[in-house]
Amino acid sequence: MSGGGEGGGEAPDDGAPVARAPDEGEPRLGEFGAIERWLRPLARTLPGALDLTDDAGWLALPPGRILVAAKDAMVEGRHYFPGEPPEQVARKLLRVNLSDLAAMAATPVAYLLALAIPGPDAGKWMRRFAAGLAQDQARYGVALLGGDTVGTDGPAVMSLTLLGHAPAAERLLTRGGARPGDDVWVSGTIGDAALAVEAGYGRIDLAAMGLDAAACAAVEARRLLPEPRLALGSALAGIATACADVSDGLPADLGHIAETSGVDIRMRVDLVPLSPAARRVVSAGSVSAGAGLAPVVWTGGDDYELVFTAPPAARRAVMMQGARVGVAVTRIGQVTGQATGRGRVVLTDAGGPIVAGGQPGHVHF
Amino acid sequence: MSGGGEGGGEAPDDGAPVARAPDEGEPRLGEFGAIERWLRPLARTLPGALDLTDDAGWLALPPGRILVAAKDAMVEGRHYFPGEPPEQVARKLLRVNLSDLAAMAATPVAYLLALAIPGPDAGKWMRRFAAGLAQDQARYGVALLGGDTVGTDGPAVMSLTLLGHAPAAERLLTRGGARPGDDVWVSGTIGDAALAVEAGYGRIDLAAMGLDAAACAAVEARRLLPEPRLALGSALAGIATACADVSDGLPADLGHIAETSGVDIRMRVDLVPLSPAARRVVSAGSVSAGAGLAPVVWTGGDDYELVFTAPPAARRAVMMQGARVGVAVTRIGQVTGQATGRGRVVLTDAGGPIVAGGQPGHVHF
Numbered sequence: 001m002s003g004g005g006e007g008g009g010e011a012p013d014d015g016a017p018v019a020r021a022p023d024e025g026e027p028r029l030g031e032f033g034a035i036e037r038w039l040r041p042l043a044r045t046l047p048g049a050l051d052l053t054d055d056a057g058w059l060a061l062p063p064g065r066i067l068v069a070a071k072d073a074m075v076e077g078r079h080y081f082p083g084e085p086p087e088q089v090a091r092k093l094l095r096v097n098l099s100d101l102a103a104m105a106a107t108p109v110a111y112l113l114a115l116a117i118p119g120p121d122a123g124k125w126m127r128r129f130a131a132g133l134a135q136d137q138a139r140y141g142v143a144l145l146g147g148d149t150v151g152t153d154g155p156a157v158m159s160l161t162l163l164g165h166a167p168a169a170e171r172l173l174t175r176g177g178a179r180p181g182d183d184v185w186v187s188g189t190i191g192d193a194a195l196a197v198e199a200g201y202g203r204i205d206l207a208a209m210g211l212d213a214a215a216c217a218a219v220e221a222r223r224l225l226p227e228p229r230l231a232l233g234s235a236l237a238g239i240a241t242a243c244a245d246v247s248d249g250l251p252a253d254l255g256h257i258a259e260t261s262g263v264d265i266r267m268r269v270d271l272v273p274l275s276p277a278a279r280r281v282v283s284a285g286s287v288s289a290g291a292g293l294a295p296v297v298w299t300g301g302d303d304y305e306l307v308f309t310a311p312p313a314a315r316r317a318v319m320m321q322g323a324r325v326g327v328a329v330t331r332i333g334q335v336t337g338q339a340t341g342r343g344r345v346v347l348t349d350a351g352g353p354i355v356a357g358g359q360p361g362h363v364h365f
Numbered sequence: 366m367s368g369g370g371e372g373g374g375e376a377p378d379d380g381a382p383v384a385r386a387p388d389e390g391e392p393r394l395g396e397f398g399a400i401e402r403w404l405r406p407l408a409r410t411l412p413g414a415l416d417l418t419d420d421a422g423w424l425a426l427p428p429g430r431i432l433v434a435a436k437d438a439m440v441e442g443r444h445y446f447p448g449e450p451p452e453q454v455a456r457k458l459l460r461v462n463l464s465d466l467a468a469m470a471a472t473p474v475a476y477l478l479a480l481a482i483p484g485p486d487a488g489k490w491m492r493r494f495a496a497g498l499a500q501d502q503a504r505y506g507v508a509l510l511g512g513d514t515v516g517t518d519g520p521a522v523m524s525l526t527l528l529g530h531a532p533a534a535e536r537l538l539t540r541g542g543a544r545p546g547d548d549v550w551v552s553g554t555i556g557d558a559a560l561a562v563e564a565g566y567g568r569i570d571l572a573a574m575g576l577d578a579a580a581c582a583a584v585e586a587r588r589l590l591p592e593p594r595l596a597l598g599s600a601l602a603g604i605a606t607a608c609a610d611v612s613d614g615l616p617a618d619l620g621h622i623a624e625t626s627g628v629d630i631r632m633r634v635d636l637v638p639l640s641p642a643a644r645r646v647v648s649a650g651s652v653s654a655g656a657g658l659a660p661v662v663w664t665g666g667d668d669y670e671l672v673f674t675a676p677p678a679a680r681r682a683v684m685m686q687g688a689r690v691g692v693a694v695t696r697i698g699q700v701t702g703q704a705t706g707r708g709r710v711v712l713t714d715a716g717g718p719i720v721a722g723g724q725p726g727h728v729h730f
Contacts, residue, residue: 047534048431053625054539055465055610056435058531066413067432070421071526073479073513100420114438114479114524148438154519159479161436161526166423169412174419245420260418 034123035149038130039113042137042144046110049145057146059110065165068172070100076155081200086125087132088224089158094136096247097162098228099304103245105173105237108140108164108230113147116157125156140230166237173236173243173308178261180341182241182309184333185318187229190250191278194300195293196223204293206281215277222275226304232329235321236308243308249301254333255345257309264337269298270349273330298347309335399488400514403495404478407502407509411475414510422511424475430530433537435465441520446565451490452497453589454523459501461612462527463593464669468610470538470602473505473529473595478512481522490521505595531602538601538608538673543626545706547606547674549698550683552594555615556643559665560658561588569658571646580642587640591669597694600686601673608673614666619698620710622674629702634663635714638695663712674700 035052043049048058061067074093076082094111101108113133117125126149137143145163166172196219198204206216229245236243242261244253251267258265274282274297282294310318315331322329337344347354400417408414413423426432439458441447459476466473478498482490491514502508510528531537561584563569571581594610601608607626609618616632623630639647639662647659675683680696687694702709712719 050539050541053541053621054469055437055612056433056469056471056527058469058471058534058537059432059434060534061426061432067424067426067528068421069424069477069510069526069528071477071479071512072420073481073515073524075481075515075517077518078516104419104421104423106421106423112434112436112526114436114526116438116440116522118519145434147436148524150438150440151443152440152519152522153442154483154517154522157481157517157519157522159438159513159524161434161477162421163432163434169423169425172423174415176415176418247420256418 034126038127039144042130042133044143046143046145049143052144052146054146057112059145059163061165065167066169068101068104068106068164068166069161070097071159071161072096072100073157073159075157082155086128087135090129090132091136091225093158093160094133094140094142095226095228096304097160098140098230099226099245099247101162101164102228102230102233103173103243103306104166105171105233105243106164106166107234108142108162110143110145110163112145112161114159115147115149116152117149118152118154118156122151140228171237173233173240175242175244175257175260178242178257178263178265178309178335179311180263180335180338182311182335183315183331184254184265184267184307184309184335185329186246186250186273186305186307186332187232187322187327187329188303188305189273189275189278189328190246190303190305191274191297191300192219192222193226193302194249194296195278195281196220197300197302198296204281209281211277211280219275219277223302226302228304229306229327231325232306232322232327235325236306236318239314239317239321240308240310243306246303246305246307247301249299250303250307251299251345251347252301253307255343257307258337258341258345259343262343263335263341264344264346265333266336266346266348267333268349269294269347269354271330271332272298273328399491403492404509407495407498409508411508411510414508417509417511419511422477424510424528426530430532431534433466433469433471433529433531434526435462436524436526437461437465438522438524440522447520451493452500455494455497456501456590458523458525459498459505459507460591460593461669462525463505463595464591464610464612466527466529467593467595467598468538468608468671469531470536470598470608471529471531472599473507473527475510475528476507477510477526479524480512480514481517482514483517483519483521487516505593536602538598538605540607540609540622540625543607543622543628543630543674543700544676545628545700545703547676547700548680548696549619549630549632549672549674549700550694551611551615551638551672551697552597552670552687552692552694553668554638554640554643554693555611555668555670556639556647556662556665557584557587558591558667559614559661560643560646561585562665562667563661569646574646576642576645583640584642588667591667593669594671594692596690597671597687597692600690601671601683604679604682604686605673605675608671611668611670611672612666614664615668615672616664616710616712617666618672620708622672623702623706623710624708627708628700628706629709629711630698631701631711631713632698633714634659634712634719636695636697637663638693
């Protein structure tokens with residue numbers, strides 16, 4: 001773990017911890033002091049992390065396994081609202097990366113972290129950020145291998161590189177394997193995270209739409225702390241033909257699968273599994289733009305469910321694996337195009353292609 | 366490679382490339398379009414990069430090797446001057462990470478990238494950034510495995526995660542193995558990068574100190590394009606007892622070795638190898654603070670040479686390996702403390718401990 005000589009904002013150039021001074025009751029550590037105090041404990045279970053004393057770390061993968069790596073970034077004010085608790089931001093950053101590995105049926109083990117943190121409270125922010133990581137890394141069986149912390153004059157920017165492994169490249173789920181005739185499935189429920197974002201921007205009022213406090217909190221939790229579908233992803237290896245996590249929005253992520261696989265996909269919006277809260281809001285509400293909320297629910301991102309394709313012959317196997325890992329799986333469409341398809345996603349309901357966003361006809365993503 | 370739905374600044378939420386419009390002669394691509402056009406070619410040689418169509422990538426290490434990973438971040442205005450050519454910024458970001466792997470005697474193979482880029486010219490910036498990466502990844506035999514690009518309202522923030530491998534944990538060079546009695550060595554020359562930083566801030570005028578244009582450019586090149594000492598690092602495996610790259614400054618990086626190894630180190634400043642330009646400047650110049658430039662040269666960072674320890678019995682082996690890979694190696698000190706040392710670095714010249722920065726006595730880092 002390195003703290004660059006130019007970074008951190010709290011440490012002198014020679015990297016020595018500065019003397020402690022009161023800061024809202026917080027010990028003022030230098031950058032290296034903050035790494036040692038708050039981040040080093042996150043690395044304790046990995047011998048290759050070398051207690052974060054080095055510029056790089058090592059990791060021995062189980063024999064015969066291949067490495068799988070994902071790297072997602074988040075920016076304050078873009079991927080989360082300014083002022084959100086650093087604990088939650090950290091857990092979300094870890095979880096969106098875990099979701100990437102889940103979608104490939106890989107097993108996560110370790111992560112590297114790059115933090116660009118503004119202001120004099122960087123040490124305090126790091127303490128809380130590390131507390132969030134500590135909570136989730138125990139839950140998911142991963143630990144910190146290394147990284148870098150620097151200062152910035154702009155919003156906080158952070159990235160996490162998640163390292164994991166899988167048996168072989170052929171066993172990985174990718175976006176590229178969907179075949180004409182395959183079913184399209186999605187796990188869990190869709191839409192809560194998008195509603196929470198709308199509520200966060202003040203564009204809708206969940207309480208006024210009839211949700212009680214507990215239901216509002218549940219909706220918000222889906223945005224703040226997505227649940228990576230690691231067990232389901234692994235269970236689908238060898239069954240699903242293509243898989244992605246729902247981060248950009250269900251039609252957009254299906255569009256990635258369609259494009260990479262060279263097929264078209266038809267998605268039945270009336271079959272998309274919504275949570276009770278989302279169902280209630282969709283029937284009750286309207287957004288300021290005047291359109292119904294249903295498109296927001298279908299097309300919003302951040303759900304981090306898995307959307308995947310599998311041949312009809314595998315329906316029973318998909319259902320059984322879902323039941324085995326305790327995650328609902330719902331069929332919501334079909335791969336319709338030829339293998340030379342253009343990567344179109346068409347939204348339909350029971351009656352055929354639907355009108356959305358005031359535009360008649362097909363909706364192409 | 367993912368482009369987050371909230372990021373990029375150029376792409377609509379559904380991720381479809383926007384129509385091209387003139388922008389200083391530059392095609393305006395969406396975020397996904399820019400990834401496809403500028404970054405995908407960097408991933409072509411790695412089958413596990415999946416053409417950057419997926420959220421994660423895979424990598425098969427050579428059998429029996431362990432993974433080695435480093436992750437360094439850079440922030441515009443902190444790690445490089447605003448307005449520096451994106452090509453150079455990209456190459457430096459790659460090289461500082463390569464230097465981390467060099468210091469551990471590891472072999473680099475692939476990297477992941479997280480870019481947070483401001484403004485409407487993000488696509489143009491990415492094109493130039495990718496051009497720099499293309500140049501250096503051919504030189505160093507690495508390729509792009511995945512990552513994330515997002516937008517930001519602040520300065521550009523980027524991180525690179527470099528993945529490589531090594532034969533075994535025991536063969537890695539770390540900061541933790543220095544033993545009392547070991548010699549301290551440094552590769553190449555020290556100080557040019559620090560002078561370039563001083564010149565960049567306008568605190569010194571290299572030309573006025575007698576450097577001609579070629580010499581000024583050579584000094585500046587050391588800051589812009591450090592040369593990671595990969596061959597030397599590998600050659601030192603099994604010979605050196607501890608190793609670090611000189612990024613924070615020679616005494617600071619020796620301090621990291623001393624602290625991690627639990628020893629003290631004495632460094633002879635008069636033995637530190639300076640380039641001809643740095644020697645000339647040190648004898649001619651003065652900084653605005655009024656002190657001599659020598660401390661700037663000794664203590665400035667960004668040289669990315671290797672500083673390492675080895676037992677006196679290995680002197681011949683070190684010299685031979687340096688000659689074999691064509692990199693000068695110079696003895697500049699000794700490990701003096703007991704194994705229970707406090708991690709002090711004492712600067713001396715031929716006559717004993719030196720005075721620096723107007724403070725008499727030892728200089729402790």
